[in-house]
Amino acid sequence: MAGRPRSFDRDTALAAAVEQFWRSGFEGTSIAMLTGAMGVTPPSLYAAFGDKETLFAEASAEYFRRTCEGVDRATALPTAREAVARMLEDTARAHTAASTPPGCLMLTEPRLAAQRADVQERLRRRLDRGVRDGDLPAGTPTDRLATFLVAVMRGMSGCARDGGTTEDLLAIAETAMTALPAPQR
Amino acid sequence: MAGRPRSFDRDTALAAAVEQFWRSGFEGTSIAMLTGAMGVTPPSLYAAFGDKETLFAEASAEYFRRTCEGVDRATALPTAREAVARMLEDTARAHTAASTPPGCLMLTEPRLAAQRADVQERLRRRLDRGVRDGDLPAGTPTDRLATFLVAVMRGMSGCARDGGTTEDLLAIAETAMTALPAPQR
DNA sequence: CTCTTTCTGTAGCGATCACTATGGATTGCG
DNA sequence: CGCAATCCATAGTGATCGCTACAGAAAGAG
Numbered sequence: 001m002a003g004r005p006r007s008f009d010r011d012t013a014l015a016a017a018v019e020q021f022w023r024s025g026f027e028g029t030s031i032a033m034l035t036g037a038m039g040v041t042p043p044s045l046y047a048a049f050g051d052k053e054t055l056f057a058e059a060s061a062e063y064f065r066r067t068c069e070g071v072d073r074a075t076a077l078p079t080a081r082e083a084v085a086r087m088l089e090d091t092a093r094a095h096t097a098a099s100t101p102p103g104c105l106m107l108t109e110p111r112l113a114a115q116r117a118d119v120q121e122r123l124r125r126r127l128d129r130g131v132r133d134g135d136l137p138a139g140t141p142t143d144r145l146a147t148f149l150v151a152v153m154r155g156m157s158g159c160a161r162d163g164g165t166t167e168d169l170l171a172i173a174e175t176a177m178t179a180l181p182a183p184q185r
Numbered sequence: 186m187a188g189r190p191r192s193f194d195r196d197t198a199l200a201a202a203v204e205q206f207w208r209s210g211f212e213g214t215s216i217a218m219l220t221g222a223m224g225v226t227p228p229s230l231y232a233a234f235g236d237k238e239t240l241f242a243e244a245s246a247e248y249f250r251r252t253c254e255g256v257d258r259a260t261a262l263p264t265a266r267e268a269v270a271r272m273l274e275d276t277a278r279a280h281t282a283a284s285t286p287p288g289c290l291m292l293t294e295p296r297l298a299a300q301r302a303d304v305q306e307r308l309r310r311r312l313d314r315g316v317r318d319g320d321l322p323a324g325t326p327t328d329r330l331a332t333f334l335v336a337v338m339r340g341m342s343g344c345a346r347d348g349g350t351t352e353d354l355l356a357i358a359e360t361a362m363t364a365l366p367a368p369q370r
Numbered sequence: 371c372t373c374t375t376t377c378t379g380t381a382g383c384g385a386t387c388a389c390t391a392t393g394g395a396t397t398g399c400g
Numbered sequence: 401c402g403c404a405a406t407c408c409a410t411a412g413t414g415a416t417c418g419c420t421a422c423a424g425a426a427a428g429a430g
Contacts, residue, residue, distance in 0.1 A: 003406020004396040028212060031388055041409060043390070048407095052388065113347040147344065147353055148360040154343045155336025162298040168332060175333040179363045188376020189426040216418055226379055227419070233377095237418065371430100378425070386417065395408070400401100 010048060013038040017049070018059045023101035025109055026056050063105050064115050070094070071122055080130025081180060084149065087123070088173035091153045095160035096169055103157040107150075120150045137181050145180070152176045195233060198223040202234070203244045208286035210294055211241050248290050249300050255279070256307055265315025266365060269334065272308070273358035276338050280345035281354055288342040292335075305335045322366045330365070337361040 016038040020029050031052060035042055049055040074086040095103050106115045127142035136142075156169045201223040205214050216237060220227055234240040259271040280288050291300045312327035321327075341354045 002398045003404080004398095004408080006407060007396095030386080032386080042388090043410095044408065046389070107343070110346060116347065141356075144356040144360060147349075148337075148357045151340025151344050151357045152333075152337060153340070155338070155340040158292070158339045158343075159332065159336050161295060162301065164332075171326075171329040172333045172336045175329060175364050179360050187428050188374080189378080191377060192426095215416080217416080228380095228421095229378060231419070373430080374428090376425100376427080379423095381420100381422090383420070384418100387415075388413105390411100390413070392411090393409095395406100397404105397406075399403085399405100 006044065006048065008038070008040055008044070013040055013045075013048070014059060014062060017055055018063050018105075019101065021056060021059050021109075022063065022105040025105075026052075026111060060105065060109070060112055060115065064112075064118075067104075067106055067115075067119070068122075071119060075122065075126040079133070079183075080127055080135040081177075081183065083126050083130075084123075084180060085173075085177055088149070088153070088156075088176060089170065091156055092166055092169035092173050095157050096164070096166040102163075103161040104153070107154045107157040108161070116150060116154075120146050123149055135183050137183075140181050148179065149176065191229065191233065193223070193225055193229070198225055198230075198233070199244060199247060202240055203248050203290075204286065206241060206244050206294075207248065207290040210290075211237075211296060245290065245294070245297055245300070249297075249303075252289075252291055252304070253307075256304060260307065260311040264318070264368075265312055265320040266362075266368065268311050268315075269308075269365060270358075270362055273334070273338070273341075273361060274355065276341055277351055277354035277358050280342050281349070281351040287348075288346040289338070292339045292342040293346070301335060301339075305331050308334055320368050322368075325366050333364065334361065 017034055020034055020037045023029075024033065031042060031045070034052075034055070035045055038045065040048070045055070049058060070090050071087065074090060075083050077083045077086055091104070094100070106112050106119070124142050124146035127136060127140065127145055130136040131138060131140050131142060152172065156164075156172050159168055159172065202219055205219055205222045208214075209218065216227060216230070219237075219240070220230055223230065225233070230240070234243060255275050256272065259275060260268050262268045262271055276289070279285070291297050291304070309327050309331035312321060312325065312330055315321040316323060316325050316327060337357065341349075341357050344353060344357065
């Protein structure tokens, strides 16, 4: 029943694919780049991950999973203001980390609009909770605010890809924070 | 001395190339797509515009020229606040115009970082003038503010590419305006 | 008209794209 | 061991990439 075991670690190879797609996007990444980065020959890649689209779906899902961990940690903070501030700071640092490609795969890749909408929705729900908790004034347009914040994070990603530093992105984050309505008193 | 005249209008063909690059970016646009959109065969394209990089340089320069017209109109407004508001509104409408592809070529294309830096610099200079005119408080971090505003516009472009409406982008613009320091009194 | 110059269309160049057929290598099971 | 199952490496599929050689068509100069 059991055949020859595969000679590479699937999770390690997937992580390499994530980084490659992160760096070059879906269209900019060729199978040859993937096999090189993953240390796997084309037939092994196709046997283990399916075609390029399927591999990208799995890689972007893994990326999204990691992203959501950070988002959940941020949204767990006591106030909406702290949650948003943490989220923007995390974004600034993650997009400019030396150990990973600049920018954000999820915010850059055209075909990941659904993931972006998901994050935006999580953000909006946290803002809604902030309104209920009194962190934000009643009547705060949480939907518009969430749309704005996702746009800002997308801009941060682009800035990082253009060579922007952590400080540049943190400055954007701080400036964006001034758009949050002051807490009700 | 004079040979056979070319059978197409160079400016019209260039405009078609601009739109094609605008829609699909540099890497996403093939010569076949360009020749199709421009109504020109490959040898004519190469004779009139050079290779793909050269054509893109000319097309993006043309796009940039049009963009700067709008930027200049906005920066000519009497106050920095009006200038920024106009610029963001123009951006919201331009990125969602029905007659052109969604989003912005200059803000989306990775290789146009120099043009982005140029616009950011123009914006910063207008903000500096605002400080001198008293439109903005003394000590306003105009450089950080300009970086922020370019990031927001880039986010608006991405939002438009994801299907965002003019209203969505105008909401982002309005929210971003609240990050501008109140005028000195 | 001929000659030169320039443009146009066909057709195809080598390279790379995503992807796979084939055959040998490596495992567990009996 | 033999057998079935699974994976690996070579090599190559047709399609498309950016780009161009070639030959015919259309203009002015003489």
